[in-house]
Amino acid sequence: MTTAFDANQVQPPKPWYRRGDVLTVLIAFALGYAFLLFGVDESTRFRTRLNPDPDLTFDWMYFWHMVPLMWRGLLATVKATVYGFTIAIFLGLVFALLRRSKLRPVSWPTAFVIEFIRSTPILVQLYFLHALIRTWDWYSPATITILAIGLGIHYATYCSEAYRAGINSVDKGQWEASTALNLGPVSKWTKVILPQAIPNVLPALGNYLVAAMKDAPLGIAVNATGILFFANAIRGGDFRAVEPYMLMGVGFLIASLPAAWLVRRLERKITYERT
Amino acid sequence: MSAPDTTPYTGTNGNGAAGVRMRGVNKAFGTNTVLRELDLDVDPGERVVIIGPSGSGKTTILRVIMTLERPDSGTIEVGGRQLYHQPAGDGLKPASEKHIRSVRSDIGMVFQHFNLFPHMTALENIMLAPVKVHGQSKEEARTNAFELLDKVGLAHAANQTPGQLSGGQKQRVAIARSLATKPKIMLFDEVTSALDPELVGEVLNVLRDIAEEGKTTMMLVTHEMGFAREVADRLVMFDHGQVLESGPPADVLDNPREARTQEFLGAVREH
Ligand SMILES: Nc1ncnc2c1ncn2[C@@H]1O[C@H](COP(=O)(O)OP(=O)(O)OP(=O)(O)O)[C@@H](O)[C@H]1O
Ligand SMILES: [Mg+2]
Numbered sequence: 245m246t247t248a249f250d251a252n253q254v255q256p257p258k259p260w261y262r263r264g265d266v267l268t269v270l271i272a273f274a275l276g277y278a279f280l281l282f283g284v285d286e287s288t289r290f291r292t293r294l295n296p297d298p299d300l301t302f303d304w305m306y307f308w309h310m311v312p313l314m315w316r317g318l319l320a321t322v323k324a325t326v327y328g329f330t331i332a333i334f335l336g337l338v339f340a341l342l343r344r345s346k347l348r349p350v351s352w353p354t355a356f357v358i359e360f361i362r363s364t365p366i367l368v369q370l371y372f373l374h375a376l377i378r379t380w381d382w383y384s385p386a387t388i389t390i391l392a393i394g395l396g397i398h399y400a401t402y403c404s405e406a407y408r409a410g411i412n413s414v415d416k417g418q419w420e421a422s423t424a425l426n427l428g429p430v431s432k433w434t435k436v437i438l439p440q441a442i443p444n445v446l447p448a449l450g451n452y453l454v455a456a457m458k459d460a461p462l463g464i465a466v467n468a469t470g471i472l473f474f475a476n477a478i479r480g481g482d483f484r485a486v487e488p489y490m491l492m493g494v495g496f497l498i499a500s501l502p503a504a505w506l507v508r509r510l511e512r513k514i515t516y517e518r519t
Numbered sequence: 520m521s522a523p524d525t526t527p528y529t530g531t532n533g534n535g536a537a538g539v540r541m542r543g544v545n546k547a548f549g550t551n552t553v554l555r556e557l558d559l560d561v562d563p564g565e566r567v568v569i570i571g572p573s574g575s576g577k578t579t580i581l582r583v584i585m586t587l588e589r590p591d592s593g594t595i596e597v598g599g600r601q602l603y604h605q606p607a608g609d610g611l612k613p614a615s616e617k618h619i620r621s622v623r624s625d626i627g628m629v630f631q632h633f634n635l636f637p638h639m640t641a642l643e644n645i646m647l648a649p650v651k652v653h654g655q656s657k658e659e660a661r662t663n664a665f666e667l668l669d670k671v672g673l674a675h676a677a678n679q680t681p682g683q684l685s686g687g688q689k690q691r692v693a694i695a696r697s698l699a700t701k702p703k704i705m706l707f708d709e710v711t712s713a714l715d716p717e718l719v720g721e722v723l724n725v726l727r728d729i730a731e732e733g734k735t736t737m738m739l740v741t742h743e744m745g746f747a748r749e750v751a752d753r754l755v756m757f758d759h760g761q762v763l764e765s766g767p768p769a770d771v772l773d774n775p776r777e778a779r780t781q782e783f784l785g786a787v788r789e790h
Contacts, residue, residue: 417634420587424628425648425700426620435647439638 280323285316286388288469290477296484307487310478314488317474318495324391324468325457331396332456333449336403340411341433343404362401367462370394374466388470391463399456403449410445411437443514450507454500471495530599532563536736537598537625537703539584544593546579546760553579554760557593561704566730566737568747568768571757572783577740580757581706584738585628586619598625598703624652627702627735631709633689635681641668641692642677645699653700660699667695671725687718691725698729704736705729711743719743726750742787748772756780 290313296306342354361369373394377383385393414437422432461472475488531537539561546554553576561567569577582588584595586602594611595602602622604611614622636644645664649655655663668674671691681689690710697705707726711719723746730737730750741747747754747768754771756763756779764777775781 415634417630417632418636420585420630421634421636423587423623424585424626424630424634424697426624426652427648428620428652431647431651435651436636440636 277326280319280326284319284323284388286320286386286469288467288473288477290317290474290481292478292482296482296487302486302490303484306484307491310488310491313474313478314471314491314495317469317471317492318499320388320468321460321463321470321472322457322499324388324395324463324470325453325460327389328392328395328460329399329453329456331392332399332403332452335396335400337407339400339404340407343408344411358401358404361398362405366394366398366459367465369398370462370465373397387463387466387468390466391460391468391470394463394466395456395460398459399452402452402455406445406448406452407441409448410441413444414440446514447507447511450503450510454503454507457500457503458496530563531703534564534734535701535703536564536734538563538565538596538736539704539738540594540596541580541584542594542596544583544595545591546576546583546588547591552760554583554590557761559755559762561736561738563598563703564733564736566750566752567739567755568751568753569738569740569755569757570742570744570747570783570787571763572786575757576760577757578708579760581628581708581738581740584704585626585706586623587628597622624700625703626706627697627700627704628706628708629690629694629697629710631713633681633686633693633713635689635693635696637681640678640680641673641684641695644681644692645696648696648700663699664695667698668692670698670728671695672721685718686714687721690714690722694722694725694729702735704738707737707739707741709740709742711741744772744784744787756783758783 292306292310292313294306294309296303339354339358343351343358345351345354370391374390377385377390418436418440419432422436427436460468460470463470464472464476467473471492475485475492478488479485539559541557541559544554544557544559545552557580559580569580571577579588583590584597584602590603594604600622601611601614602619603614605614605618606612635641636647639647642661642664645667646657646660649660649663650657665674665677668677671694673688673691673695676684676688676692681692684692690713694710710726711722714722723743726737726739726746727750729735737750739747739751751768753765754768755765756771756775756777758779763779764771764775771780772784775784
């Protein structure tokens with residue numbers, strides 16, 4: 245036909261890794277990860293240097309005094325959650341893909357494992373994992389790491405269900421177009437199916453992240469030195485419970501509000517970009 | 520009616536277009552038999568338009584050739600190679616996935632509902648297969664994609680996503696995407712029937728161009744009888760999973776032999 249064109253005139257859109265908005269988020273994530281990896285004190289010592297006033301049911305001085313200790317416990321909990329959820333996101337995808345396999349010897353055991361993990365309580369799983377890892381002499385991870393692994397495996401099963409729904413929501417025509425173009429399995433999944441499935445999955449993953457955060461105190465079962473460990477330690481040391489548990493609630497609020505906000509922002513951004 | 524096995528037939532013609540030879544193809548969905556003992560030959564470079572009532576199996580023929588649907592039995596040869604079978608000793612054995620992929624690279628298909636990748640620009644849609652499947656460099660693929668977009672009159676839309684395009688534009692991008700892999704045979708399944716009437720013409724024009732170039736065999740399912748008369752070398756009337764009659768478009772359209780064909784053409788003309 246007739247239109248004259250110049251290939252250089254039409255600027256191709258920037259690749260994703262050079263887009264400012266994407267880059268900012270990636271850098272923030274990397275910094276957050278690095279901080280959690282290196283900047284978190286996982287020691288078990290939670291000791292106050294100030295005695296609470298025995299006449300007060302709620303001693304504000306004492307409450308404020310404990311904030312740094314709570315913060316330390318909170319960071320450990322957040323670390324376990326974030327690392328656990330990172331495991332869950334990738335392992336969940338692996339579960340989802342294995343479960344879709346055309347080979348029954350692959351898909352059936354996967355389905356069984358997913359169902360089994362999903363329908364047993366995470367608390368029991370954590371006890372089991374702890375006991376199991378303790379029998380290995382070649383691997384003795386920190387308690388926070390055990391908690392991360394436990395959360396990771398448990399939530400991977402939920403994530404895999406979310407992925408499954410997301411993959412099923414991709415239009416049948418997209419698979420057919422991939423076949424018609426003779427795409428191999430790798431390009432089909434990485435270029436066509438997952439880029440469309442994952443935006444649909446993100447809201448569910450975000451909700452699971454918040455849920456995982458709320459399950460993280462169960463790490464007490466493996467003596468994980470998180471925020472509940474902090475509160476329990478204070479109760480054991482100072483025989484005061486109201487202030488530390490109250491502070492723990494505040495800590496959770498501080499951690500989950502930004503998470504919920506991020507999840508909602510992400511959702512909005514995705515719906516915006518898709519229309 | 521079925522073409523005898525002695526029809527002049529070569530795998531591909533001088534332009535590189537590929538022929539198709541279907542023999543005894545059966546396909547059923549549950550108890551619904553859609554293709555029965557179907558024999559159909561398409562010569563290399565030939566432009567065949569398939570017509571027939573709804574549910575007669577027109578889409579299924581194309582889908583079986585595109586390997587979107589596996590036939591229950593029978594053989595299909597594309598460009599001289601068996602699609603679902605591999606030589607084994609004196610006979611044939613079911614083809615491996617690798618073999619099917621290799622034959623499939625000669626086949627392209629354009630769908631009624633475009634099936635463009637919504638998360639990619641028009642240009643990226645067209646570049647994907649050449650880069651990922653045919654090993655072209657990005658630069659080469661980009662240049663080719665621009666040329667194809669220009670050919671379908673959409674060079675200006677290169678960086679638009681399907682959501683920003685009209686139906687007719689989407690279908691033209693989809694055709695360009697299919698052309699990008701230089702298929703030796705192209706299948707078109709009612710590519711204009713999801714379009715508003717005023718957008719049909721622009722897509723038919725693109726199809727005309729492809730037909731004129733003659734680099735590829737074309738099998739088209741369409742209800743556009745005027746277009747069929749103009750472009751088709753042969754018209755195939757399909758009914759109940761079998762070829763009812765086939766011949767030059769003028770013969771079939773103006774002097775149909777079969778009563779079912781007359782009936783069908785009457786129904787199509789009425790609206
Ligand atoms: N995936 C499927 N599962 C079950 N039945 C199917 C499937 N695909 C097609 N059919 C049935 O096969 C028959 C033929 O379908 P096909 O789409 O080939 O017809 P068609 O000639 O293209 O009709 P139309 O003009 O309506 O597009 C129909 O009865 C249809 O319901
Ligand atoms: Mg059809």
